[in-house]
Amino acid sequence: MTQRRILVTAALPYANGPIHIGHLVEYIQTDIWVRYQKLAGNRCVFLCADDTHGTAIMIRARQEGRSEEQVIAEMQQRHERDFAGFEVGFDHYGSTNSPANRQLCGQIWQALRQKGMVSERAVTQLFDPVAGTFLADRFVKGTCPVCKAPDQYGDNCDRCSSTYGPHELIDPVSTLSGAKPELRQAAHLFVELERLHPFLDEWTRSADHLEPEVSNYLHGHFLNKPLRDWDVSRPQPYFGFEIPDSPGNCWYVWFDAPIGYMASTWEWCQRHGENFDLWWRDPGTEIHHFIGKDIMYFHTLFWPGMLHSAGLQLPTKVHVHGFLTVGGQKMSKRTGTFVKAETYLRHLDPAFLRYYYATKLSPSLNDLDLNLSEFASKVNSDLVGKVVNLASRTARFVKQTGLSATYPDDEALFARGAAAGDEIAAAYEACDFGRAMRLVMELADRANPYVESNAPWTLSKDPAQAGRLQDVCSVALNLFRQIVVYLSPVLPRLARQADELFGVPIRNWRDAASPLVGTPVATFQHMLQRIDPKDIQAMIEDSREKELDATSATPAAAGATTVPQDTEEALLAEPLQPTILIDDFAKVDLRVARVLAAEDVPDAKKLLKLTLSLGGEVRRTVFAGIKAAYKPEQLVGRLVVVVANLAPRQMKFGLSEGMIVAVGPGDKDVFLLGVDSGAKVGQRVH
RNA sequence: GGGCCUGUAGCUCAGUGGUUAGAGCAGGGGACUCAUAAUCCCUUGGUCGGGGGUUCGAAUCCCUCCGGGCCUACCA
Numbered sequence: 001m002t003q004r005r006i007l008v009t010a011a012l013p014y015a016n017g018p019i020h021i022g023h024l025v026e027y028i029q030t031d032i033w034v035r036y037q038k039l040a041g042n043r044c045v046f047l048c049a050d051d052t053h054g055t056a057i058m059i060r061a062r063q064e065g066r067s068e069e070q071v072i073a074e075m076q077q078r079h080e081r082d083f084a085g086f087e088v089g090f091d092h093y094g095s096t097n098s099p100a101n102r103q104l105c106g107q108i109w110q111a112l113r114q115k116g117m118v119s120e121r122a123v124t125q126l127f128d129p130v131a132g133t134f135l136a137d138r139f140v141k142g143t144c145p146v147c148k149a150p151d152q153y154g155d156n157c158d159r160c161s162s163t164y165g166p167h168e169l170i171d172p173v174s175t176l177s178g179a180k181p182e183l184r185q186a187a188h189l190f191v192e193l194e195r196l197h198p199f200l201d202e203w204t205r206s207a208d209h210l211e212p213e214v215s216n217y218l219h220g221h222f223l224n225k226p227l228r229d230w231d232v233s234r235p236q237p238y239f240g241f242e243i244p245d246s247p248g249n250c251w252y253v254w255f256d257a258p259i260g261y262m263a264s265t266w267e268w269c270q271r272h273g274e275n276f277d278l279w280w281r282d283p284g285t286e287i288h289h290f291i292g293k294d295i296m297y298f299h300t301l302f303w304p305g306m307l308h309s310a311g312l313q314l315p316t317k318v319h320v321h322g323f324l325t326v327g328g329q330k331m332s333k334r335t336g337t338f339v340k341a342e343t344y345l346r347h348l349d350p351a352f353l354r355y356y357y358a359t360k361l362s363p364s365l366n367d368l369d370l371n372l373s374e375f376a377s378k379v380n381s382d383l384v385g386k387v388v389n390l391a392s393r394t395a396r397f398v399k400q401t402g403l404s405a406t407y408p409d410d411e412a413l414f415a416r417g418a419a420a421g422d423e424i425a426a427a428y429e430a431c432d433f434g435r436a437m438r439l440v441m442e443l444a445d446r447a448n449p450y451v452e453s454n455a456p457w458t459l460s461k462d463p464a465q466a467g468r469l470q471d472v473c474s475v476a477l478n479l480f481r482q483i484v485v486y487l488s489p490v491l492p493r494l495a496r497q498a499d500e501l502f503g504v505p506i507r508n509w510r511d512a513a514s515p516l517v518g519t520p521v522a523t524f525q526h527m528l529q530r531i532d533p534k535d536i537q538a539m540i541e542d543s544r545e546k547e548l549d550a551t552s553a554t555p556a557a558a559g560a561t562t563v564p565q566d567t568e569e570a571l572l573a574e575p576l577q578p579t580i581l582i583d584d585f586a587k588v589d590l591r592v593a594r595v596l597a598a599e600d601v602p603d604a605k606k607l608l609k610l611t612l613s614l615g616g617e618v619r620r621t622v623f624a625g626i627k628a629a630y631k632p633e634q635l636v637g638r639l640v641v642v643v644a645n646l647a648p649r650q651m652k653f654g655l656s657e658g659m660i661v662a663v664g665p666g667d668k669d670v671f672l673l674g675v676d677s678g679a680k681v682g683q684r685v686h
Numbered sequence: 687g688g689g690c691c692u693g694u695a696g697c698u699c700a701g702u703g704g705u706u707a708g709a710g711c712a713g714g715g716g717a718c719u720c721a722u723a724a725u726c727c728c729u730u731g732g733u734c735g736g737g738g739g740u741u742c743g744a745a746u747c748c749c750u751c752c753g754g755g756c757c758u759a760c761c762a
Binding site for chain 2: 213216217220221293294322323325328359360364365366367369371373374377378380381382384385386388389390391392393394395396397434435438441442445448449451452453455456457458460524526527528529530601606607623624625626651653659662670
């Protein structure tokens, strides 16, 4: 069998937040695949890095009054600690803010220049004089120059669908500082991706680089029309690398992020005396990227385009996975299902999640659901009840004697297990881990009845049966070890524990094909605790963002009770805005209103249609995106706060004449503002 | 509204033209007592979302309708 040379990456986590169980779907999936490849005897290197550049990091650093370098250094430390906690075994973990990355960005940039792929043109852009930075389209709001709709983002109008530049907005406002932006010109650099259209058309369709679903999506959404030039520069200030031949400009974060894969490789090569070109310039190397479906666009169009232009090896395959849901719902901080890696590790064994994800993973980009009760029962019955139990119930009988010197007759159980190896291997290779786990559990389901029918506990009572007892236990323990070999990509710690039990390390997939004979057996140690549902509950509680009711929020009323621990997460997600004057606030006419009627808008996924009374005969119709959070009947009669002087907006389902105010990130986490009793309809908020 | 995915036992899912549709978990009955109240045996349970078509034969292929999910749009 020839040894393959395989380079594997998982997407670079952004240095703006901690790792959570959603991220872990990808890192666990990738780690399992890598461990399988290594066990199969292939040369495989697993590389990753923190993604550190961009406006978000710059803003955050300013907000926290420290340097970007301090922010990303701290986050990288946390990321690496979390990954280690889940046994995600990178061969190297770098950072996009590294000298190696800067240099490689420069090389690829040079190549793009030489191919004439880069064009420069002046972009007139709005500049925020208070924040001292140019404003990306989404950081500017104003009135649509075409239809005069207010409160539109800088790139296109929601109301009339016309597209324009942010400088064309009427009365633009920076969402960063609230300042009135100035018009400034800056030279931007563009990669003319359309010139690679024929290449990308071909690449995305050929050689199994992508699952058909992914390929179809790309052809339906992007490749069916000319590809737009890609703006890859950002004027300073910007946290990133300055472009050598374009002083004052940095590469956009999505330009240098994927190059981070190569930079991480380069650093790994330096440390291990490896030849970088062998990994990125040699057609004998396979390159596999594992990513989430949200970043398909960058990895299947821009990235291959960059590599192609620079004469580097293209990805062999881009593996795309879906998102995590918990109990069929999006992860939510309110319900405690937004579980950070470090929180999980405080309560549960990482092996549980690795196994559970493995049973759920397939090559498809469908979302994957974590069902907490299924999680507990699957881990407990499969791993503890079936697999570990095999060793737990037999090892002590052969502690004195060790395994039989020749492998006994076992009704061909071991041979059948060995024969299943190819099919299980194929499932791992195809990233169909769910299938691999099912096949392995079939082996465990056959092994326990063997123990049952040969009853070692009965044999142990009769000294004349000592040889028979040793044989039966040798079979059970070899079946156990065979299963552990097959599970070891998923459960590396269990493999190490088996190594200790048998004193013979599992090194290769083929270790499942030949039984151990004549070797000693150590004292059996517990390998996995069962999941106690209480621990899951505690983890969820720990993850739940505490809701404050009016009494506990008031120190006087709270009395001697403990002060709630409010985290800073919400503030970090949405930083405080710059100071405004009272006149600015006075422009917003907030009024108390009563919901007279609330009805579902059947064709809308997010909207409810509300009829509000501002007192007397003054009525307003408002469409509010709160369908997931409130039922119409819950709303009728209650008081809400409405922006009464917001310009009406034409929506698909009718005219919306205002906006009711609420907090929360959206979807189910939306909380309407109310007023304490005594307030009257129509009164203004001062 | 558009694109993609999906619908099989109470739950999670196998099963892409060929005997009487399977597994695990859960439920019921029994056994064992080595093992982390684990395990083993027996067992209940399905008009394979509905309808139509192709075929000697359909869970599987085609059409259509219905339900669910994701993306997108309408929105925060």
